[in-house]
Amino acid sequence: MFLLYTEIKKEDIIKSVETAVQQRGCFIVDVTVNAMNDVEIVLEKEEGTVDWEDCAAIDAVVHATFDQDVEDYSLTVSSAGLDRPLKVFRQFLKAVGTQVDVKFKGGRRLVATLTGATEDAVTLEYTALEAVEGKKKKEKVQHEETYSLAEINSVTPYIDFK
Numbered sequence: 001m002f003l004l005y006t007e008i009k010k011e012d013i014i015k016s017v018e019t020a021v022q023q024r025g026c027f028i029v030d031v032t033v034n035a036m037n038d039v040e041i042v043l044e045k046e047e048g049t050v051d052w053e054d055c056a057a058i059d060a061v062v063h064a065t066f067d068q069d070v071e072d073y074s075l076t077v078s079s080a081g082l083d084r085p086l087k088v089f090r091q092f093l094k095a096v097g098t099q100v101d102v103k104f105k106g107g108r109r110l111v112a113t114l115t116g117a118t119e120d121a122v123t124l125e126y127t128a129l130e131a132v133e134g135k136k137k138k139e140k141v142q143h144e145e146t147y148s149l150a151e152i153n154s155v156t157p158y159i160d161f162k
Helices: 010-023 052-065 089-095
Strands: 026-033 038-045 074-079 099-104 109-117 121-130 139-148 152-157
Touching (some): 038 052, 099 121
Parallel strands (some): 038 074
């Protein structure tokens, strides 16, 4: 026996929640809908953090818009969280001035302060131990460099447990 259900489209989810998301001072980081109609909406807040009430409000909008008996979907609404890579430009702008963990294509990794962002690049400030001409010991050298997002696999908030 096959169960028939209506497939939910990502664009329809976004359209249904846009206004409510903006009213709560949030923005959408990602919306995914898999083949089983498992829907995940990931939010970020312009200022501060996404809280339970923000997630519950967006959950209510989706449930009011889509009939769970017809579409047969599961729904998860969550914050972007500190463990998830930055995905959208607005997240990069919000993170300016904070430390980030950058993983480059090719395997290089760098913990740095995000000092700037554009749609296609990030500017990072970091200190590295380097050999300095005329000195026996390596010294700390300050760098500020801009990297294309095409060079980078991921940028996540850096959490220092020290």
